[in-house]
Amino acid sequence: MSIPQLDSPAKAEAVVPGRTPAVIRLLVLATFVVILNETIMINAIPPLMEALHITEQTAQWLSTAFMLTMAAVIPITGWFLQRVSTRHAYATAMGLFLLGTAAAMVAPSFEVLLGARIIQASGTAVMMPLLMTTLMQVVPEGDRGRVMGNLSLAISVAPAMGPAVSGLILQFGSWRLLFAVVLPIAALITWGGLRQLKNVGEPKPGTIDWLSVVTAAAGFGGLVYGLSRFEGGDLRVAAAIVAAGLAAIAIFVFRQLWLQKHGVPLMDLRTLRHRTYTVSLILMSVAFMAMLGSMILLPLYLQNVRGLSALETGLLVMPGGLAMGLLGPTVGRLFDRFGGRVLVIPGAIGITLALTGFTQVTMTMPYWQLLALHALLMICLAVTFTPVFTLALGAVPAHLYSHGSSILSTLQQVAAAFGTALVITVMSARADAAKSAGATDMLALLDGMRLAFIIGAVLSVVVVVTALLLPARAHSSSGEPEEAGHMSPA
Structure with missing residues (x-):
């Protein structure tokens, strides 16, 4: 069976009261895999230090960079999800995640591994807002609590399982095995999702305000980075980075307020x-x-x-x-x-x-x-x-x-x-x-x-x-x- 075109017209899915729509089940499954990946690296730090000859502080960047990327990319997703179809957003998120996972599995150096984690995080950043937005569009108000409760299987169980799963996998091989196990599972979910997923809602055309993109990335990314520097770093440097991040966020907020009256905001504060x-x-x-x-x-x-x-x-x-x-x-x-x-x-x-x-x-x-x-x-x-x-x-x-x-x-x-x-x-x-x-x-x-x-x-x-x-x-x-x-x- 061929995979439908990504820009196929939006189709209203018949929602049966008391049942979770298929589109939500697909997105929850994909979200579970990408969120599991956030915490699966926790137990891999010691073997990574030995294999790549890096310090613990350097190895921690694999988690810090993931968090930084999420903070920088997520503010853009509100605008992005209104401009593309559900399938395009899903394909983008899972495509980035698969690319990052494959690159991490074969990474010859720490720098390549760090770049792969950043690519993974970019895909993860799109998936959660996509899931939440789609749920609100397709699930009747009377069923939202039940369906939102099902999301906790992805949001809560995946991070909890990450350290235990990684600890088990590392008993059988090197840190590369973590990505080798995740890659085929994520690929299968992506293939299945693109076969069955239907577009929900209609995309709206519009341009992007690049000043908002830059100030959002610098502001939220800088704030998260500055906060992460408080752990074992120079407190004055960390405080300065936090202050710079807050200043960029202030510019971002004023820009969004102006765009709400004169254009299209990147993040609608209304x-x-x-x-x-x-x-x-x-x-x-x-x-x-x-x-x-x-x-x-x-x-x-x-x-x-x-x-x-x-x-x-x-x-x-x-x-x-x-x-x-x-x-x-x-x-x-x-x-x-x-x-x-x-x-x-x-x-x-x-x-x-x-x-x-x-x-x-x-x-x-x-x-x-x-x-x-x-x-x-x-x-x-x-x-x-x-x-x-x-x-x-x-x-x-x-x-x-x-x-x-x-x-x-x-x-x-x-x-x-x-x-x-x-x-x-x-x-x-x-x-x-x-x-x-x-x-x-x-x-x-x-x-x-x-x-x-x-x-x-x-x-x-x-x-x-x-x-x-x-x-x-x-x-x-x-x-x-x-x-x-x-x-x-x-």
């Missing part, structure tokens, strides 16, 4: 006029900071303080990630039936309780207790994220879906970088102070970790407060900005 969307954005950003901070600290604690291997660490945190993903569909169905508040408020409180529990880590805390706290955190994040994603995008009119998902994804990258920089800086500063006061290296590190977990717990209080401001459901069928008085409190 989504922020919708109160539920803006509150959801704040909640998601702070929750991501707290979550990513804890996801960085827990492996450091397990490996550096408790002496577990990377594979053992991955296996210990996997149950929480699996629970988060598998609970997603149930959370989605509950959202469709009862609305968001009955889920988000208890979920936010549970996040605070879990992070508070982590502030009590010791040299001998039982592993079952650590596993239980991590599982509680992941489950509460699932209970929170699925409704908040649905409420956020449900609050904006259809023509702003791509921009809304682009802004959400961009701020996730920034929040992840900020959360990581915050906890590492706090942990290092407290550990140095403890060592100066006479504590042993291990006790000083543990003391720093406790303080960093306290910061995460404090941040989570903001999540609870913003959860109280959310309505049970978002209503934006008119396409007009929501008013506070029109929002049901329960």
Whole structure:
């Protein structure tokens, strides 16, 4: 059977209530593979250092560059997804991912491997906004919670499985095997997707504003890079890069506001006029900071303080990630039936309780207790994220879906970088102070970790407060900005 043309006309897929549209199932499967690739390199750092004769700081650039590329490319996706067909966007995302994976598999040097990771990240950056935008276009409002819950299988389970999967694969071969395993799977998914995927919606012609592209890439990329430099770098240099990134973002924002009146914005900020969307954005950003901070600290604690291997660490945190993903569909169905508040408020409180529990880590805390706290955190994040994603995008009119998902994804990258920089800086500063006061290296590190977990717990209080401001459901069928008085409190 021949593959249909990429620019085949958009066809309305018959949506059966209670069933996930085929286009969403295809995109979720592809997203699972590309997100799995984000964390699959974690356990490969030691063998990479030995094989390519590089330092740990150099090897970490494979993760930093991925994050930088995501932050720089995602702001463009809102404009891009409105200008091309669903199939073109899918082919672009998976084509870039396949090219990067193939190049990484045969990379003769670190520089080539780094370039391959950047190409992979460019494809990944398109996939998530494409999935979210398509979902909002094809899934009826009454089914969105259930379908959005299914996305957690890709968003949550894939990162959780990455370290364990890579640890297992590395038992059988070199770091190249990581890419050799992913490549044929991704190629098969791409081929199957292009055979079955239909275009959704109609592309809109338009030109791109290159000043916006440059300031977005420099601003968001610079901000994430500057935040990453706080980990073991010169704090003054890092602060200067962050300040430059913020300045570029300010120029980007003013440019978008001007283009909203005189042209076509790269990222339409009119989504922020919708109160539920803006509150959801704040909640998601702070929750991501707290979550990513804890996801960085827990492996450091397990490996550096408790002496577990990377594979053992991955296996210990996997149950929480699996629970988060598998609970997603149930959370989605509950959202469709009862609305968001009955889920988000208890979920936010549970996040605070879990992070508070982590502030009590010791040299001998039982592993079952650590596993239980991590599982509680992941489950509460699932209970929170699925409704908040649905409420956020449900609050904006259809023509702003791509921009809304682009802004959400961009701020996730920034929040992840900020959360990581915050906890590492706090942990290092407290550990140095403890060592100066006479504590042993291990006790000083543990003391720093406790303080960093306290910061995460404090941040989570903001999540609870913003959860109280959310309505049970978002209503934006008119396409007009929501008013506070029109929002049901329960």
